[in-house]
Amino acid sequence: MHARVDYGYPWSGLVQGLKFQRQTGWAAPLAELMLECPDALTTLGRVDVVAPIPLTPARLVTRGYNQAWELVRALRRRTDLPPAWPDLLSRDGSTAAVHTLPRQARHDATRHAFTVTEHHAHRMHGAHVLLVDDVMTTGATLAAATRAVLEAGAASVSGWVFARTPPAQGIEQGME
Numbered sequence: 001m002h003a004r005v006d007y008g009y010p011w012s013g014l015v016q017g018l019k020f021q022r023q024t025g026w027a028a029p030l031a032e033l034m035l036e037c038p039d040a041l042t043t044l045g046r047v048d049v050v051a052p053i054p055l056t057p058a059r060l061v062t063r064g065y066n067q068a069w070e071l072v073r074a075l076r077r078r079t080d081l082p083p084a085w086p087d088l089l090s091r092d093g094s095t096a097a098v099h100t101l102p103r104q105a106r107h108d109a110t111r112h113a114f115t116v117t118e119h120h121a122h123r124m125h126g127a128h129v130l131l132v133d134d135v136m137t138t139g140a141t142l143a144a145a146t147r148a149v150l151e152a153g154a155a156s157v158s159g160w161v162f163a164r165t166p167p168a169q170g171i172e173q174g175m176e
Contacts, residue, residue, distance in 0.1 A: 001142070002043065003164035004034045007135055011163050015134055019067045027067070030134075030162045031074035041079070043158055046128055050081050051088035053133040053145055054114070058093055068133045071162065075132070088129070089114045089145055110144040116152035124152040136161040 005011045014030065017023035034040065052068030060066060069086045076084055092113045116124060129149050136142055136159070146157045 001136070001139075001159045001161075002034075002037050002040065003136060003161045004030075004037055005163050006166045007137070007163040008166075015163055018070065019134055020063075022064070024065060024067075024070050027070035027074040028077070031071050031078055034071070034075065034160060034162055035078055037160075040160075043130065043160075044079060044081060047082050047130040047158060048127040049088065049123070050075070050084045050130045050132060052086055053131055053141055054086075054089050054091040056091050056093045071134060072132050082130075085120055087117055088120050089148060090117050110140045112144070113141075114145045114148040116148055121152050124149065124154045126153070126155045128156045128158070129154050130158045130160060133159070133161045134163070136164040138165070 007015070014026050018026040018030065050072055052066055052072045054060075054068075055063065055066050066086070072081075072084050072086070075081055092115075131142060131145050131149070133142065142159045142161070146159065149157050
C-alpha cells in the first residue's frame, strides 16, 4: 500500500475539490506527487494492469466522473503505465457513501461490494493488479476490492492512494 501524504491540510482541501467539486484539474498534480513515492516506479514495473476503485453506478451518475479514474488517467500521461481498465471492478449500488460511515460500518458496507467484471475475469489469472484511489481512511474499500481481484485469480494486488488517514487514527496496515 502506497500513500503519498497524510489526509490533512492542505491536501484534504485539494482531494475534496477533486472528489466533490468537479475540480478534475487537481488529478494531474496529485498524480505527479504519487509518482514521487520512493518505490513508485518499481511497483509500476511489476504490475500487469492498473484499475481505479469504482464508484457505485448512482454515485457515478451524480458526480459525472470517477476521481480515481481521473488519477489513473493523469498517471498514464506522466509515465508508461501498463494497461488501465476503468471497468475491471464493478461496485454494488446498495452501499452507502462510505466516507460518511464509522470504521466498522465501512468494513461491513464494503465487504462484498466489489466484483471483477465478466469482461475481465478471465484475464486475472496470475496477474499483478494495481488499484488506485484518492483517499484511504480505514482500508475497508481497498481491502474489499483486493479480495475481489484475488478471488478472481490475481496473483497479487498493490494499492495506491494519494492520501491516507494517519495510522494513529486506525488505518489497517499490511496491504500492498
